[in-house]
Amino acid sequence: MSLLEGRVAAVTGGARGIGFAIAEAFVREGARVVVGDLNPGDAHRKLGADRVRAVPCDVTRAADVEALLATARAEFGPVDVMVNNAGITRDATMRTMTEDDFDQVIAVHLKGTWHGTRLAAAIMREQGHGSIVNISSLSGKVGMAGQTNYSAAKAGIVGLTKAAAKEVARFGVRVNAIRPGLIRTPMTTAMPEKVWDRKMAEIPMARAGEVEEVAKVALFLASDLSSYMTGTTLEVTGGRFM
Template structure:
């Protein structure tokens, strides 16, 4: 579905980001991973088939100049960017009483400002060709909130608002901006959760199972492809019916 297209995935070295990169390559795209973990990212490039299919660019999404260099790398390697996926993130969990201002700022800066940097930079280049798909990774935490995640929940909710505002601004230029809200997905981070927390989350899922990173990636591919050509400003939940 994506043959001949150039894509960028921030935070694409592991977890959901790597699954997204893998799914894009499987559908014919060429992908540049932006990440801060160089060793893991270079291994991801090899796993994706090497330099003919993927490249890596060191990128801190909080830094607009580094995001621009990420796009430069993609254009030099594979041509004008058709798909940009804002996936980079981190967590600094604590209750409201215990959370430091630094931990609040760190999470909001990476998730929300980082997504803004990505949307802004990608859209500036896509405008010239009047085409492009931007996919932002939010979270169900941005819909319902999670205890101990006021920073993360606020940032992920902000991504939804950013997505809709950008979609309205960019639609007339042929650029689509959509978001995905994953629920309880099997990742290294969720595997470390205490068992009682896992069971509580499972009880909230009508499909009665944990989702996979590949299932999130498949929805990103759909939004990146022409199969969703009349969709913009949409927020798709990949959560097994949780909090529907």
Template sequence: MTLLAGRVAVVTGAAQGLGLAMARAYADAGARVVIGDLDQSRAEQAAATLGEAAIGVACDVVRADQVQSLVDAATGHFGRLDVFVNNAGITRDATLRTMSEDDFDQVISVHLKGCWNGTRFAAARMREQQSGAIVNISSLSGKVGMVGQSNYSAAKAGIVGMTKAAAKELAHHGIRVNAIQPGLIRSAMTEAMPQKVWDQKLSEIPMGRAGEPSEIASVALFLASDLSSYMTGTVLEVTGGRFM
């Protein structure tokens, strides 16, 4: 495909999992890709799997200077920035009674502040060319709230609000901002769940199966491309119908 031919995309938290699947979908669609990840070596290894049109850059999304450096790496190496995906995230699950203040702060910081940093620095560059697409990765947890995830659910709900606010601010600059809310997606993390927990989650999905990383990546490709040219401030649920 050539949906993103000539364009440059940055994906944070992209050394593995959903981030890498999105980066691969962008590269397959003709984009040059910058993989941002906390671990430099893993970012470089992931980029190597995508070929010469990809580079890996170390980035802690909580650090404003490092996110700015990530944007600068994209424009310095490839000359422009067309797509930015705020995907980096962590989990520190615990009940309200047992969750530490540090576990709460870390999750809010990485997801919410990280998304804010990515959005504002990407937008500053995109404004110069009066075009761009920002894709924020929220979660179904941000819609319904999950037991043991008061930090994660709050952060992911916050990303939805931030997406809508940024979309309103940036529309007249030709920049679109949209979000994806994945449901149960098959990954190393989710497959490590106890079988009882997995079966319970699966029973809540009308389509009767977990999603694949490629099924999130294809939606991220849609939002990054001109196929969604009249969409901004939207939240797309990719959940197999869970919690409609």
């Protein structure tokens, strides 16, 4: 039997990049998936229209996340797996970063993850089971220059994950996080070559990660393979900043 056979999952920021790879891995392992994204495009057709729905979702708005979960229930059934992946960057030094740039990143990453975690957990605790996977970042572990907003948000996700895990464990709901490092996506490969090379020099495995490698870890945390794990943060970094 496939790892997620018969289960329903929701993935925010799932129309591209890491989120799309996670949704794709879940479908391949038997799940029915609802993708939420500001611009869902044709993600459902790319992933398989019979097992996937894609809906517009602004994770900073609780009503949008509620609608995402309501779509999952109406189309497939109550959500068993929630992946809070949606994110943006607004990089700048503290000297030049605007207050709006700071607020937007905190709202999407941290508040968006809070909305997804609390709303999905409310459904899962009634079922007596469920897995929530939050996407943090290596930036939240070590702090990156030019990313005070992003680093703060991603560090906050780890704290949120641990606190939420303690609250809902007795209801059979698990909450874990993933901390990716340098993953090859359109956003990262658009970096200036010298920035890319500097980051690569910090990776013991001497290569960038692929989105599918993050997706495999998300699949592990979503499935019963990790049934005795909650409140953990798994690093997918090639050994960078271990």
